[in-house]
Amino acid sequence: MKTLLATPTLSGASDSDSITLSWAAIAGAASYELELDGVVINVGDVTTYIHAGLNVGTQHSYKLRALSEDNNSLWTAALTRWTLPSTPVISQAVSSASSSITVQWTAVTGTSGYDVEINGAVSGTSNTTLTRTGLTANTEYTVRVRSKNAGGVGEWSQPVVVKTLLTTPVLSGASSSDAITLNWSAIAGATSYELELDGTVIAVGDEVSYTHSGLAAGTQHNYKLRALSEDNASLWTAALTRWTIPGMPVISEAVSNTSTAITVKWASVAGTNGYDVEINGAVSSNTSTTLNKTGLTTNTDYTVRVRSKNAGGTGEWSQPVVVKTLLATPTLSGASDSDSITLNWAAITGASSYELELDGVVINVGDVTTYIHTGLNVGTQHSYKLRAISEDNNSLWTAALTRWTLPGTASISEAVSNASNSITLKWAAVTGSSGYDVEVNGAVSSVNNTTLTRTGLTANTEYTVRVRSKNAGGVGEWSQPVVVKTLLTTPVLSGASSSDAITLNWSAIAGATSYELELDGTVIAVGDEVSYTHSGLAAGTQHNYKLRALSKDNASLWTAALTRWTIPGMPVISEAVSNTSTTITVKWAAVTGTNGYDVEINGAVSSNTSTTLNKTGLTTNTDYTVRVRSKNAGGTGEWSQPVVVKTLLITPVLNGTSANDSITLNWAAITGASSYELELDGVVTNVGDVTSYTHTGLGAGTQHSYKLRALNENNNSLWTAALTRWTLPGTAAISEAVSNASNSITLKWAAVTGSSGYDVEVNGAVSSVNNTTLTRTGLTANTEYTVRVRSKNAGGVGEWSQPVVVKTLLATPVLTATATSSSITVNWAAIPGAEGYEIDFNGTIIHTEDISSYTFDGLAPNTIYKITIRSVSSDNESTWSKVLNQRTAR
Structure with missing residues (x-):
């Protein structure tokens, strides 16, 4: 396989209508292809190209690759260049x-x-x-x-x-009452200036000052200025606001309302933002048209002037006004008698006489400092005012002075003792009184009412009392004295009960000569005795008693009612039973007049408020002797006849073990039991003196209910709570065991009747499920796993199913690919256990040997092909890989 030509390096230089592209020659290249804005051209064996005829300021994109007869380079990354932009206007x-x-x-x-x-x-x-x-x-x-x-x-x-504009001038102004003078500095290059006066523009030549005259006082004016030359100007200045100085105020009022203050008022002046007020040469600033000046000397003349001011300056002073402060106000006091009030005051400097207002009537009392207001009623209120007077002045009236004449003498209407340590006094209200003094054996106390109860006194003792009234004017005369004696000490009554009598007792009272008893509402005299027995009473009945002490001239209060009960009768036990092995229940008839009961069980006594007792914590299968007695506030009655009751046998504890067709029941032997009864699914049977029983002939996976109790000749236990057990369920059968992935298997089995869940064993590892299907993940690819299933319920687990062997799929290969314009090479890592591979190339499946690469030739350029792969062996395969979409080069 031949490697590609080296990729060229592309650069470009811009002009306004063209871009020149350049690159270095590539070894082995015979020509070059240029992509100009998406259009590919072959430029031959050159290293430069001019892209001409372009618009100014436009963007262009370029790529370049080298070519030979049988090879090419990669395209360069896109090169972006702009033509130069046009000229702005x-x-x-x-x-x-x-x-x-x-x-x-x-x-x-x-x-x-x-x-x-x-x-x-x-x-x-x-x-x-x-x-x-x-x-x-x-x-x-x-x-x-x-x-x-x-x-x-x-x-x-x-x-x-x-x-650039001329420099903007700086404008300033100075105010008078009818004109404002404007000033500025000369501006370099300026030949003249324009002024805007309250919105009107005028030319002022090359002057640097201007006076705006003929203006009203206290008025606001706005100004702007700019500099000019033959071919230029400055900006207008910011608006300059100036006020003409305001007019002169006129004082409308100047008065004194106290001895140390004057008040000045004047008419508002247009265009002002404040005022200066001069008082005897001292100037203060004020924003309103009124000034209250305090801290002045009494009975003294003060000269006052006012002037207005604003942002332009201060105006002329007003005509002066002279005002005198008032005389000092006197201080009035008064002293009261029963029919007159004496008034007093200190002399006032500068005063020649005084006026008094007596209950609203004004009189001139001359040049004196005292006056007696006579002929008044006792306990009456009176009001007074005073002022000082001179030939040309006066003081303020004093605040009203209120005084009362002394009140009349009080009269005691009642003086009694209602207890051994207190007395109560009452008297008629006295007109004009605000309170009273009460004297008891010389000790005085103050009250606001017409009654007083004095406590903490000595029993059977005389006290002398007096009362006097008082008000703001003073105190009246004492009333006539009255003597009152406190009561005898109240006895303390107690009582002791039997079933048919109550004995009453008390201590002797000092000064008493006899006693009275109230027995259930009937009063009897008992002489000077300190004991009495109330006999012939019914058992359990309530009785009420009161007692008081007597002497020849006195008595005590009755005692508070004393309530006592006779002792109640004997209860009768109506029921004594045992409901468990450790408890008994006792019931008895209610007894009249009782507030509770004592219950004795084998000598131990407990208290109870109801007529039933549940006694717990007892010994099983044991006799207990029970007695009951009633009680109330008077004491306790006789014990009832004894009753014997036995506690039940201990209740057994029942458990059971399950098999497929039976359930075996077991229990521990109960002390004192001679046999046992079993309830099997609702049917009771006596199973004798045994501690085990097998319930046979049952269906697999079925539910059964059981109860048990212990018996002997004269006793039994409670039934146990119902015990529910299931027989073991049947054996599960695996219906499907498959692998759908290289790391997982899926199991399915038929549901087993009476099962509550299943255990699944995979290669010895057991897991629990509630369904009839399990998918186990995280397994090893191309590996055999042995699986078993068993059902389970509350009774236990069933038998394991027959084992099944299932193998996980081969691992799925992962595809990668490289492409040329006419071929695609796919690659993958070898899969352990794979003996070959199947490749699905655009729908056509190709079988390969144990290789890890494959090339597809003769393909169309720039075309997407769909590719997927899976691994295979003689007894296994993988899932198909994810589809790879691969495009051939251009």
């Missing part, structure tokens, strides 16, 4: 500022960018517009543009000359 070149110009041109087809030359300096751009900054004002610049692409650069455009 500048559409606009202008200056929009004194230091920059903007150039625009038409887009050129086939360009990747542009070069822009300004006064000989070249810069690149990808846009069709360029703004160049940092230039000199009022200066001409020559501009050219050329396009470029991967092929090179085009021709420069026709040059264009553009001049």
Whole structure:
């Protein structure tokens, strides 16, 4: 086989309408083929070619290969070249500022960018517009543009000359009340200037100052300026806003509302943004038309002026106004009596007299500092105000002062003792009182009500009490004293119960001479005894008692009710049985008047609230003696008659072992048992004193249910829970064992009745499945595997099926291929165990020996062929490989 010619190296150089291609000669080549934009031509034995007649700025693609009489090279990789682009046309070149110009041109087809030359300096751009900054004002610049692409650069455009604008002036202005003077510096190259005054443009020649006169005060004006020459101009300046100075304010009000402050008001001035206010020479700034000035001296004249201001400056001061601060406000106080109130205040500097407002009536009291308001009712409220006066001034009124006359004397309406350590007082409300003082044996306490309960006192003791009213004016007179005695100490009552009587007891009370008892609602006198027995009562009945102590002039409170029960009667056991081998259940009739029961089992006592007891944890097959007694708050009753009950035998534990046609049942011997009963699928039979039984004659794979209990002459156990067992299932039969791949086999078998699953053994390795089919993967190609299957259920596993041998397929070859224009060679790695190969070439199957390559000749160029392969041996084969689509060369 001959190797290909060396592949040439292709290069190209661009012009505006052609591209010249070049390459080095290839050894052994007799000619060359060029592919020009997809068209192949033979250019003979040359090493250069000019592709002419092309459009400017167009892209072209080239490939080259060398040829000889019996060989060729590979085609070169595609070479892409562009013809040079055309010349741009500048559409606009202008200056929009004194230091920059903007150039625009038409887009050129086939360009990747542009070069822009300004006064000989070249810069690149990808846009069709360029703004160049940092230039000199009022200066001409020559501009050219050329396009470029991967092929090179085009021709420069026709040059264009553009001049930068004049420098923009800087405009300033100074204001008066009726004019604004504008100023600017001279601009180099400028011969004159234009001013825009409030929207009107005027020419001002080559001056650098202008006064805009005849303006109204406090008005806003806008100005712009630009410089001019014979062939150029600057930009207009940004708008300059100036205000004329505002007019003079007029003070409309200047008053004092306190002794240390004045308030000034004035009319708003047009065109102002604030005001200066001068008070006795001190100036402060204000944005509103009102000023409240604080911290001033009382009864003092202050001279006030106001001027307006804005961005233009400050206006003239207003006419001055003089305002005096008020006199200092007095401080008023008052002292109360039962029918008068005395008012007092300190003298005010500068005051010649004082006015008092008494409950809304104003009087002038002259130049004094005290006044007595007489003829008033007790416990009444009064309101007062005061102000100082001079010949030309006055103070503010004081805040209202409220005072009360002293209230009247209280009168005690009730003084009683409701306990051995407390007394309760009540009295009539006193008009105009805000509270009361209560004195008990000299100790005073304050209350807001007309009642007081005083606790912590000594029993059977006299206390002297008084009450007085009070309000904001002071305290009234004490009431007449009243004496009240506390009650005797309340006894503490207790009681002890029997079945037909309750004995009551208490301790003697100091000062008591006798006692009263209330027995179930009936009161009896028991003299000075400290014990009493309430007899003749029914068992288990409830009784209520109260007690109080007495003396000649006093008594205690009744005790709280004491509840006691007589002891209840004896229960009767109605049932005593055993329901398991370790428990017994006892039941008895309810006993009247009980709140619980004690249950004794073989001497051990436990408490119970119901009339049933389930006792657990006992010994099997054992006699237990049981008694019950009732109880309540009074005590416990008599034990019932004893009853004997025996626990059941232990319940056996049943298990079973399965065969194909029988199930063998087993259990451990139960202590005390003499025989056993078995329930076989619902039929009960006595199997005697044995611990094993075989249930025979059963079908394979069938389910069966069993129960067992132990027996003796006078006892038995509970039945066991039902035991379910299956006979072993039948033997499985493999219906299919095949290999569909080189690494797997698939098995199928018939379902076995009564089976819950299957074990599958493949070359000794067992796995479990629930289906009747298994595909085992991960196996070795071209290898025999012995397989068996057995069924299983809850009873166990059946017999293995007859073994079956199945071989995995040969490994599938993997195809690769190379191609020329007339042949395809396929290759593959040798497959272990293969004795040959079958190749399907475009539908035709070819049989080969044990080789790993094959060439198909005489094929059409540039054509796709479908190829697949499989390996074969005398007793095996592989699956067909994936189809390989291979194209021949051109």
